[in-house]
Amino acid sequence: MSFQAYLDNxxxxxxxxxxxxxxxxxxxxxxxxxxxxxxxxxTEITNWLKDEYKLGHGHAMAIYAYIKGKRE
Structure with a gap:
C-alpha cells in the first residue's frame, strides 16, 4: 500500500x-x-491517534510521518 493510500484510507x-x-x-x-x-x-503521537481516532499502528505511523514532514 502506498503512503498516499494510507492517507486516503x-x-x-x-x-x-x-x-x-x-x-x-x-x-x-x-x-x-x-x-x-x-x-x-x-509513541506519544501514535498512542493518541490510536486511542482517539481508532487508527491501527500502520495508519498512526503514516500520520506521524506526515506530521514529521513526509509528503510522498
Missing amino acids: IQTKTGKAPEDFEALAAEKGFTQDGQIRQGVKA
Whole structure:
C-alpha cells in the first residue's frame, strides 16, 4: 500500500485530512512551528491517534510521518 493510500484510507475512516491531524497535533502540544517538539516521542503521537481516532499502528505511523514532514 502506498503512503498516499494510507492517507486516503485514514481520511475515509476519520473524515480528517492529514493537514487536520497536523493542526490537531499542534493543539495537543506535540508540535511547535511545524516541527515535532523536542522530547516528544513517536509513541506519544501514535498512542493518541490510536486511542482517539481508532487508527491501527500502520495508519498512526503514516500520520506521524506526515506530521514529521513526509509528503510522498
